Amino acid sequence: MSDSLKLFEQELISYLPKEDGYINTVIESMRYSLTAGGKRIRPMLVIEFAKLCGGNEEAAMPFACGIEMIHTYSLIHDDLPCMDNDDLRRGKPTNHKVFGEAAAVLGGDALLTLAFGTVLSERSVTLNGYEKCARAARLLADNAGAEGMIGGQIIDTESENREVTPERLRIMDSKKTGALIKASCLLGCICAGASAEEFKAAEDYAENIGLAFQIVDDILDVTSDEATLGKPIGSDKENNKSTYVSLLGLEKCRELCDELTNKALSSLDIFTADTSPLRSLALTLRDRTS
């Protein structure tokens, strides 16, 4: 683990409220999912874009923690029986399996709320000033809300067992996973006081890796099914959801991933500072096997 990520892990849990004998359950629910072994892609994007645009890591940390809290809450609520009804997440029991549904709903709500409290915390304001903190929290609200991530989730919920057009799939993914990935890159830019050109480059990078990320997910879904279950390619394992693979075919999807990743790499060309961490990240996301 990089030094940045070690610092991030420490700072992340430092924002949790202290247990007082009354509210322990909700804090344990929050901590369980926050520390359940995420890849921390979003915080890395915040930190790396902040550094690339001349900002500092310490100031970027509260923004990185805030976006990871939002990502984590969305997984807790997504796993609930009334949503995807998942028993396992990253090989561990899902939050509601451990704490019950009420504490999972409340733990998720509390993480979403704490995300804003963290971005706007005393520490964050001391390091970033009121204006950057307010802009960061607003960006988070816009991208995590009904027009961003939550919008993607409602489209997903309503896409089961029906025909999905490529346009609908693109809009769903740009909201469901794309919005938070874009917000991560732009939070780094806000923290560093980036130029308009740098914001634009970050947005291009984010849009390309965001879409590539989703397509890789779809590829892995079918290739892992194929490898382990012998299912035909293109059939989603749990329901009749359309995916990039079912719409475009496996080969075309692999080509598209290469193309998108190359575009993401090109968007970094305007920077004079070291872009290698962000280049590695784009390639790692393309080549991952899980």
Place this chain on the structure above:
Amino acid sequence: MSDSLKLFEQELISYLPKEDGYINTVIESMRYSLTAGGKRIRPMLVIEFAKLCGGNEEAAMPFACGIEMIHTYSLIHDDLPCMDNDDLRRGKPTNHKVFGEAAAVLGGDALLTLAFGTVLSERSVTLNGYEKCARAARLLADNAGAEGMIGGQIIDTESENREVTPERLRIMDSKKTGALIKASCLLGCICAGASAEEFKAAEDYAENIGLAFQIVDDILDVTSDEATLGKPIGSDKENNKSTYVSLLGLEKCRELCDELTNKALSSLDIFTADTSPLRSLALTLRDRTS
């Protein structure tokens, strides 16, 4: 309805995203509960404290809308089958009865997120500046989160069918209903740039009406049961929850309400501007019959 409240109702729904054919369900879920006939006590507190401390109503509106969105989301999630499992709220079907559980969870999440987006919106920043908006959003996060409202909900969830001490009941209520009432009064102070003495008076007022509000709720629970069902005083209708009435008795509760309301009124004595709307509000909350 007062002119302030009319303006509030208009502005409240103006922050909802536009329907685009993809995310309509979540927007309809948000709108349904936002406009389901709340008493708007919290927004009134924001607006009246802003005016009392020399601020203006227009600038207070985004803060008033933000806190009502938080209150509304908490009711949607509180009514879910895994929480209180209520079919009706204010005489209308609860959100999940109309839109299904998934859209109720997501509609609540989206309202919570939009609350921060509203307090930090372009309109709010133009009227209040970055610093006040950031401080307001932080105050909201602190009072709505695990140490505030959500903490009260987890204590409530864990208080069923067990003996509850007066101390536990006090802590639960100060978080569950008290925290947002306090936040409302203080949001008005932040908007107006109030003095430390004014902040203190607002906090005293809030704490006294907040506790009185909860005790009146408990009184109404048993007196309405008594009137309509002939149940013995002190037994909660749905489960064995302890209440102020079961702990202190009805007469002592009524005395305590008078005492708290008088304290709330006294806390307004430091103001030279017109305190009559806040005085009326305290008396109305004490004397309400539903």
